[in-house]
Amino acid sequence: MGYEFDRDTAVTSTGAGTGTATGTGEYAASLAPGWMIGGGINGGYLLAVVGAALRAASPGKPDPVVVSAHYLSASVPGPATVSTRVLRDGAGPGSLASLAAEVTQDGVPRISALATYADLGRLPDDVRTTATEPVLPAVEDCVPSSLAPEDFRRTSPLLDRLDLRLDPAHAGWAVGEPSGAGEIQGWLAMADGREPDPLSLLLALDSLPPVTFDLGMPGWAPTLELTAHVRARPAPGWLKVRHATRNLAGGLFEEDCEVWDSAGRLVAQSRQLAKAPRSRT
Template structure:
């Protein structure tokens, strides 16, 4: 069993809820990664929804409080089941405090994957052998449990922020896969959409950058191999910015995309 399987393991209960354990191994600072919470929620919905609707197609969430290591309850409510899709609400909570509330649409992503009528082409990434490993990240990040779960290689053109020289372009690019070699599936793509350092760092932001709202789409089952992720932002007002993520698999196919609104702290 992979580290990701362990982290998203669920125990079903007769009342329709599930219990899980959030691990510090998936934390940044004191908070468990929001992407892991989303994958955990999607996995519970997949179990509760129709058998022929195994994959998250859309995931729209508000983050109400940071997840912490320890026991968690996942409560999905199936709102509608159709022939090709099911829709559910799901709440992740700890000790009665809601961490995440989301609406999820489930289906068979493979049934919607062809033909490709239009897709965003994969941009140019530096070759993997020229990229910078997360081991070389600033100590505050390199010691985070989350980064140890991934083989993360940053494109050197977008890593100046880690050396105190943010470009101001608001873009990051990286190759990523699970450190234990586990291949990503559609549920895991939700974690990968939120796995990179915040793009706000490339604008000089400091400290924690919490997600306020997230909307993600899974577009295909990824082919085996490393994933290419691009983060971008175009609008920053006050302390709020949007972060757009796109993921391509090893064949160059776009397999997931998202937009989130986040809050960042910038130097005065």
């Protein structure tokens, strides 16, 4: 495979399970260290690995429509097993499949997910939305993630997999001046030139720094649950990604994300619940 994302999300059937339309399957995966951020594996990359196994388990329905995942324990680089179940498989044009998946490493549960899959190209193409596309400065006028401090980059190789350009108006936290609004947005592409597709949108939905950075709360914000909605196959080119939060309470915050493609379409949305970073004091 020519692209890192495809190589590192690839799964292989182990032959276990019934393999029927309403049965179970088991897939071997290798969680790659190149997708770590701040010492942990990025949740969007993990969701894409789950998504790849579910795609293999649903022939004729290659695209994630909804994936809702609970992150049960911290995944680590190395071998993993994705067990899948087909709960329901519809027939006919535009039909949907309901599936479940569990990720384990050495018998330790990592992720539990429910999903709906379809062929997005066969779903109705009407769009009615009140959502507003983010207004961003030109790509060259945004702040590239390559400017992150070297010590952070050493522990966050994910930054080398992505070409992320942050809107300067929402990046004051990087110089110690967070806005307090709880918003971060920017341009996103794969560093090796891979074009976006429905599977990579699962990564895009968790690709920006946590919005708690803009609240003056730097640090790791582990995801507890993330629900992704993929609305359409994205057009080639840069993606616009916006993260925002409205509420932090009980040490937890929600993070809402929108992903817009180069044709100006809202192609993916998500909400996740995550733990707020611990205070350094």
